[in-house]
Amino acid sequence: MVNALLIAHKEFTDMITSKRLWLIVGLFLLLSVASTYATSFGFRIAGLRVARPMLTIASNLSSTMSYMAPILGVALAFDAISGERERGTLRILLSRPIFREDVINGKIISALVVIGLTITASSLVSISVSILLHNVTVSVDDISRICLFIVFSIVFSFAYYALSLFISTLFSRSSYSLISGIGIWIFFAFILPIASSLVATVLLGPPPTIPLFNRTQGGQFGNMSLPESYVSYYRKVSEISSAIQTVSINHHYSQIVNPLFGAAISIGPAGSRVERTLDVPTIISSHAIDLIVLIIFPIIFLVASYMVFTRRQEK
Amino acid sequence: MSLAIETESLVKIYGKKDSGVKALDGISMKVPKAGVYGLFGPNGSGKTTLISILVGLLLPTSGSAKVLGFDAVKDSIEVRRRVGLLPEGFGFYDHMTALENLVFLASLDGIPPDRRRVRALEVLEAVGLKDRANAKVSTFSRGMKQRLGIAQVLLKDPELLIFDEPTVGIDPEGAAEFRSMVRRLNEEGKTILMSTHLLYEVGMICTHAAIIRGGRIMMQGSIEELYRPFRDAKGYSYEIHVKPGSNMPLQEIRLLPEVSEVVQSNDKVVVVAKKDIGGDLFSLVSKSPYREIVESLTPLNPSWEDIYRFYQGGV
Numbered sequence: 001m002v003n004a005l006l007i008a009h010k011e012f013t014d015m016i017t018s019k020r021l022w023l024i025v026g027l028f029l030l031l032s033v034a035s036t037y038a039t040s041f042g043f044r045i046a047g048l049r050v051a052r053p054m055l056t057i058a059s060n061l062s063s064t065m066s067y068m069a070p071i072l073g074v075a076l077a078f079d080a081i082s083g084e085r086e087r088g089t090l091r092i093l094l095s096r097p098i099f100r101e102d103v104i105n106g107k108i109i110s111a112l113v114v115i116g117l118t119i120t121a122s123s124l125v126s127i128s129v130s131i132l133l134h135n136v137t138v139s140v141d142d143i144s145r146i147c148l149f150i151v152f153s154i155v156f157s158f159a160y161y162a163l164s165l166f167i168s169t170l171f172s173r174s175s176y177s178l179i180s181g182i183g184i185w186i187f188f189a190f191i192l193p194i195a196s197s198l199v200a201t202v203l204l205g206p207p208p209t210i211p212l213f214n215r216t217q218g219g220q221f222g223n224m225s226l227p228e229s230y231v232s233y234y235r236k237v238s239e240i241s242s243a244i245q246t247v248s249i250n251h252h253y254s255q256i257v258n259p260l261f262g263a264a265i266s267i268g269p270a271g272s273r274v275e276r277t278l279d280v281p282t283i284i285s286s287h288a289i290d291l292i293v294l295i296i297f298p299i300i301f302l303v304a305s306y307m308v309f310t311r312r313q314e315k
Numbered sequence: 316m317s318l319a320i321e322t323e324s325l326v327k328i329y330g331k332k333d334s335g336v337k338a339l340d341g342i343s344m345k346v347p348k349a350g351v352y353g354l355f356g357p358n359g360s361g362k363t364t365l366i367s368i369l370v371g372l373l374l375p376t377s378g379s380a381k382v383l384g385f386d387a388v389k390d391s392i393e394v395r396r397r398v399g400l401l402p403e404g405f406g407f408y409d410h411m412t413a414l415e416n417l418v419f420l421a422s423l424d425g426i427p428p429d430r431r432r433v434r435a436l437e438v439l440e441a442v443g444l445k446d447r448a449n450a451k452v453s454t455f456s457r458g459m460k461q462r463l464g465i466a467q468v469l470l471k472d473p474e475l476l477i478f479d480e481p482t483v484g485i486d487p488e489g490a491a492e493f494r495s496m497v498r499r500l501n502e503e504g505k506t507i508l509m510s511t512h513l514l515y516e517v518g519m520i521c522t523h524a525a526i527i528r529g530g531r532i533m534m535q536g537s538i539e540e541l542y543r544p545f546r547d548a549k550g551y552s553y554e555i556h557v558k559p560g561s562n563m564p565l566q567e568i569r570l571l572p573e574v575s576e577v578v579q580s581n582d583k584v585v586v587v588a589k590k591d592i593g594g595d596l597f598s599l600v601s602k603s604p605y606r607e608i609v610e611s612l613t614p615l616n617p618s619w620e621d622i623y624r625f626y627q628g629g630v
Contacts (some may be wrong), residue, residue, distance in 0.1 A: 007423075010419050087406035087409070088406030089406050089407065089408060091372065091400075091402040091404075091405055092405050092406070092420065092467065094372055095395060095400035096395060096420065096423040096424055097392045097396040097423075097425060098395075098423055313373045313374060314367070314373070
């Protein structure tokens with residue numbers, strides 16, 4: 001364990017002094033503050049008042065995080081092992097009186113600390129800047145949601161770290177490892193959501209046609225009701241798409257993080273929209289599966305990385 | 316004879332046992348302590364595989380290896396505690412200074428924290444890099460990196476030093492420096508095992524050598540032992556230098572037992588015999604009239620190319 005901590009210390013120093021990390025942090029802060037500012041500006045232009053502005057700010061942060069957390073994980077892991085192989089430092093390391101596990105343990109410990117610090121600090125800085133810009137008040141409930149969001153985001157980023165570390169143990173070239181890591185992220189973040197909807201619509205056929213306007217009595221636009229066939233069709237599309245996306249860690253992260261800051265939207269029996277903000281215990285209990293997947297995913301890839309790295313022989 | 320390394324029928328097959336590539340095919344090798352042992356063979360002959368097994372980086376398919384009395388598989392940590400390895404194609408952390416690299420590696424070697432820096436500076440001085448201790452490794456030339464490689468080997472003051480193709484890619488001056496460093500280390504009592512595909516290196520610094528080809532040891536022993544079968548088969552050659560303009564009487568030399576050839580050209584006479592006639596020849600040239608005209612008598616060593624071809628079953 002002492003050797004793992006020695007390696008972790010060196011890795012930690014390398015990571016926090018790397019341009020790569022600061023570029024990601026800078027980009028994250030820029031995007032999250034800019035998106036929060038843009039949303040808030042949009043509300044002001046439209047003359048709208050937001051009931052819980054802190055949640056809107058955090059919601060913007062979460063959408064930025066859903067892209068940046070995986071990138072952070074991949075950036076820290078893609079050359080963790082393959083880079084050592086490429087540089088020829090792995091053989092120098094393994095010629096010391098240490099176990100192979102010490103090398104991978106050191107990498108994992110340092111990455112966990114760096115991911116934790118980066119996501120916590122970036123989130124807090126981003127939220128603080130937004131609070132100062134918009135002069136909003138923060139409730140205890142807001143703080144608990146933000147804390148949970150940070151924890152989930154750390155786990156999410158670490159899941160990508162574990163996946164990328166596994167790839168890095170397989171390859172001897174960091175470029176292959178980077179391309180694979182980014183490729184998987186693109187697949188989960190962009191391709192799978194589109195492809196799953198496409199598969200659902202192919203399976204179900206074209207959607208039923210609906211009249212352009214279906215005003216209810218009193219002429220209120222807000223209470224528009226949709227035909228049951230149409231609602232049922234899109235509910236099925238959503239179910240099929242969701243079922244396909246269960247393979248995606250991004251999907252499970254969104255499923256558990258989105259309700260923290262957004263109103264839960266459900267479609268009532270007559271096709272009406274029902275919106276409400278769920279309390280934290282309800283969110284956790286209703287998304288327990290997502291939470292379990294979020295935790296199990298990195299564990300699976302860490303175990304796989306261990307197995308590959310400790311069994312692989314270095315000539 | 317006290318042995319530093321002893322292997323018994325070492326076999327290494329990459330891939331499946333029945334269909335994989337056989338890199339080592341029953342290597343039995345004895346490396347005496349306090350010598351410089353050259354492991355000579357062409358590229359792909361199994362040198363690096365053998366070295367990797369000795370330090371526990373690879374597991375043998377079958378057979379056994381003892382290094383400094385420890386089993387290379389079961390006690391690989393103990394082996395690595397006592398053996399310094401300079402692997403082929405090694406590298407350092409380029410963004411760190413030479414001193415930082417060595418202090419980090421010293422920590423993994425188990426050197427106490429208060430001794431690491433001092434020891435790192437000592438070995439940097441030993442390889443002539445003390446003035447570059449605080450320079451980043453990225454600024455080092457290939458020769459300097461090679462010297463830094465030797466420095467990292469010396470950190471733990473190992474009993475046995477293993478160099479895998481140490482002079483590949485460095486200039487002749489750097490290679491000469493390396494050889495003199497090896498001689499110095501050997502004079503200090505260190506055992507050195509060095510793999511090379513350069514024949515002349517074996518002759519220049521090794522006290523013992525093994526010729527390896529296709530994963531098999533074709534011949535091993537002291538340099539004299541390697542010469543003997545060649546000389547027994549091809550004859551013993553001697554070179555006699557005579558004073559310029561002297562007329563060397565060759566008749567008596569031709570009459571010595573087993574002499575097969577006597578050739579004079581200018582101030583040089585080459586004598587070839589079927590057995591070792593060094594003693595008889597010396598007695599002869601010590602007498603008059605030879606004594607007055609002979610300047611030197613030297614036994615001629617066969618070239619390493621000839622030795623290699625001989626053990627290959629060639630000319």
